[in-house]
Amino acid sequence: MTNSDLHPFRTHTCGELREQHTGETVRLSGWVHRKRDHGNLLFVDLRDHYGLTQLVIENTGEIFETLEKAQPESVITVTGTLEKRSEDTINPELPTGEIELRIEDINVESPADELPMQVFGDADFPEDIRLRYRFLDLRREEVHANIVLRSNVISSIRRRMTDSGFIEMQTPILTATSPEGARDYLVASRVHPGKFYALPQAPQIFKQMLMVSGFDKYFQIAPCFRDEDARADRSPGEFYQLDIEMSFVTQDDVFNAIEPVLHGVFEEFAGDRKVSPQPFERIAYADSVRWYGSDKPDLRNPIKMVDATDTFRGSGFKIFAGMIEKDPNVEVWAIPAPTGGSRAFCDRMNSWAQGEGQPGLGYIFFRDGEGAGPLAKNIGPERTEALRTELGLEDGDAIFFVAGQPKTFAAFAGAARMRVGEELELCEKDVFKFCWINDYPMYEMDEDTGQIEFSHNPFSMPQGGMEALENSDPLEILAYQYDIVCNGVELSSGAIRNHRPDIMYKAFEIAGYSNSDVEEQFGGLLNAFKFGAPPHGGSAPGIDRIVMLLADEPNIREVIAFPMNQQAEDLLMNAPVEITPERYKELHIKADLPKVKKKYTDEE
Numbered sequence: 001m002t003n004s005d006l007h008p009f010r011t012h013t014c015g016e017l018r019e020q021h022t023g024e025t026v027r028l029s030g031w032v033h034r035k036r037d038h039g040n041l042l043f044v045d046l047r048d049h050y051g052l053t054q055l056v057i058e059n060t061g062e063i064f065e066t067l068e069k070a071q072p073e074s075v076i077t078v079t080g081t082l083e084k085r086s087e088d089t090i091n092p093e094l095p096t097g098e099i100e101l102r103i104e105d106i107n108v109e110s111p112a113d114e115l116p117m118q119v120f121g122d123a124d125f126p127e128d129i130r131l132r133y134r135f136l137d138l139r140r141e142e143v144h145a146n147i148v149l150r151s152n153v154i155s156s157i158r159r160r161m162t163d164s165g166f167i168e169m170q171t172p173i174l175t176a177t178s179p180e181g182a183r184d185y186l187v188a189s190r191v192h193p194g195k196f197y198a199l200p201q202a203p204q205i206f207k208q209m210l211m212v213s214g215f216d217k218y219f220q221i222a223p224c225f226r227d228e229d230a231r232a233d234r235s236p237g238e239f240y241q242l243d244i245e246m247s248f249v250t251q252d253d254v255f256n257a258i259e260p261v262l263h264g265v266f267e268e269f270a271g272d273r274k275v276s277p278q279p280f281e282r283i284a285y286a287d288s289v290r291w292y293g294s295d296k297p298d299l300r301n302p303i304k305m306v307d308a309t310d311t312f313r314g315s316g317f318k319i320f321a322g323m324i325e326k327d328p329n330v331e332v333w334a335i336p337a338p339t340g341g342s343r344a345f346c347d348r349m350n351s352w353a354q355g356e357g358q359p360g361l362g363y364i365f366f367r368d369g370e371g372a373g374p375l376a377k378n379i380g381p382e383r384t385e386a387l388r389t390e391l392g393l394e395d396g397d398a399i400f401f402v403a404g405q406p407k408t409f410a411a412f413a414g415a416a417r418m419r420v421g422e423e424l425e426l427c428e429k430d431v432f433k434f435c436w437i438n439d440y441p442m443y444e445m446d447e448d449t450g451q452i453e454f455s456h457n458p459f460s461m462p463q464g465g466m467e468a469l470e471n472s473d474p475l476e477i478l479a480y481q482y483d484i485v486c487n488g489v490e491l492s493s494g495a496i497r498n499h500r501p502d503i504m505y506k507a508f509e510i511a512g513y514s515n516s517d518v519e520e521q522f523g524g525l526l527n528a529f530k531f532g533a534p535p536h537g538g539s540a541p542g543i544d545r546i547v548m549l550l551a552d553e554p555n556i557r558e559v560i561a562f563p564m565n566q567q568a569e570d571l572l573m574n575a576p577v578e579i580t581p582e583r584y585k586e587l588h589i590k591a592d593l594p595k596v597k598k599k600y601t602d603e604e
Helices: 061-069 127-132 141-163 204-212 251-269 285-292 318-326 343-355 374-391 406-423 465-471 501-510 515-529 543-550 581-587
Strands: 025-037 041-048 051-058 075-084 099-110 186-188 196-198 217-226 237-247 281-284 331-337 362-367 370-372 398-404 434-438 443-445 452-454 481-486 489-496 536-539
Touching (some): 025 051, 025 099, 041 061, 051 061, 051 075, 061 099, 141 217, 141 251, 141 543, 204 515, 204 536, 237 489, 237 543, 251 481, 251 489, 251 543, 281 285, 285 434, 318 331, 318 398, 331 374, 331 406, 343 362, 343 398, 374 398, 398 406, 465 501, 489 543, 501 515
Parallel strands (some): 051 099, 281 434
Antiparallel strands (some): 025 041, 025 075, 041 051, 075 099, 186 196, 217 237, 331 398, 362 398, 434 481, 443 452, 489 536
């Protein structure tokens, strides 16, 4: 075969050539990844999407001069004979490490300018540089692999969903505003002056409509848009979720449908890491907050907090005893700390708590068969021993205590639990620990106004139905609402939906909505329910967070191809942008700009 018979750009990719191809004439195209001048020989690593191949050329002639001038990341096409490397130059870390291509012809397809950031190597670069030149950042090995992983995860999810009998459907992007708890992105309507579309915060209403329309099992890899601040596990602007809805199902049916998909995907891409066996642990919301200080518990940490209020009630430790006597809502929670029984560690935890804005952390540590420290002396040996026995602690262990009203200290207690687990190296490694959090409260009270509000999803079915709404304290009503959590990261929220108009009117009435409010804001869904709606429910695990966990990345932007920065700016495309006066006029709107533009808060 002559060179003219070869494909104009490549006969192979840069990741597929092996020893058995030795002697063949091949053509490769890719980016100049790295050059190494060894005096009489010039070595070049050529990179494409599939891998690296080493090129070699003698240090003379036009080809050498062309390569010598080519900047890193220039795109070239090379033709030559494949040779086996000598034994001492084989690279066992590279799939193509046994061969190299001796260049006989070269064409520079696209010369590169001097780079604002290097692709070769693993140097750190400022986020603004990485995002402004994201096309270069995406060429880097780790980021590139994350995006490939994302594609493979989505393909796996889609296959598993269709194999389970779900059908994929698409819902509108231009729609009406919805009460998802965040700000909408609005789109001005040109043909309807003064009116706006909203980008969907989630396909919530539409997927429920699909169930009313007679479809039984729906899913979608759905884009969602929320005008909210950035966090490490939340990208501003847009995100993707596996949106699921099912008809004629109970809460257990939803769990049983979603668990195999998530378990299977995580097992497929976990590598050497373990995945929680099915069924995943189910924890009531109230228990999760008491045991872990959060409704997003990281179960890799084995520490479970316990209520120690009775131990301190009427005890000699006057600070806690006085708080309990004065306020019946005060509780004392104990955080066991196996292997933490040294004064040095206890003092270190106490200093950490003070750095978190707390007065400190009370503690007891155990040595020589008894409790030590001021608290142990104040409550006496009998109470101290009862605590030790209840928590199963031994010499060399400790207990930390937080006190007050749980709603004010639960988050801090949860942070202290995690701090103890991490400092003492108690947390499991290389494992994905899943759990369901269920039995969420239907309502909560706004502390400032005293108004009863929905605590989770307003379209959820209350446990007990209409009878509970009519006869129970709203703050005692639980809903068929649930989250799935992995390693302390909430992957999704879901619920069994309220499909009855009478229950919907009553549920919203308790939250301060009149019937006319409900009809005006949710008339489409309400009207659909009046013509025969099946019991239905679903969930929506976040794609970005799933990939973030599997890629073991601390920041969600590392698994999104073109993310915004923390100020919701797209530095690559320079968005958002100002529009011309003509566009304002065409859209029938006027600008009323603040004197100082407010920036988003960095919550990381």
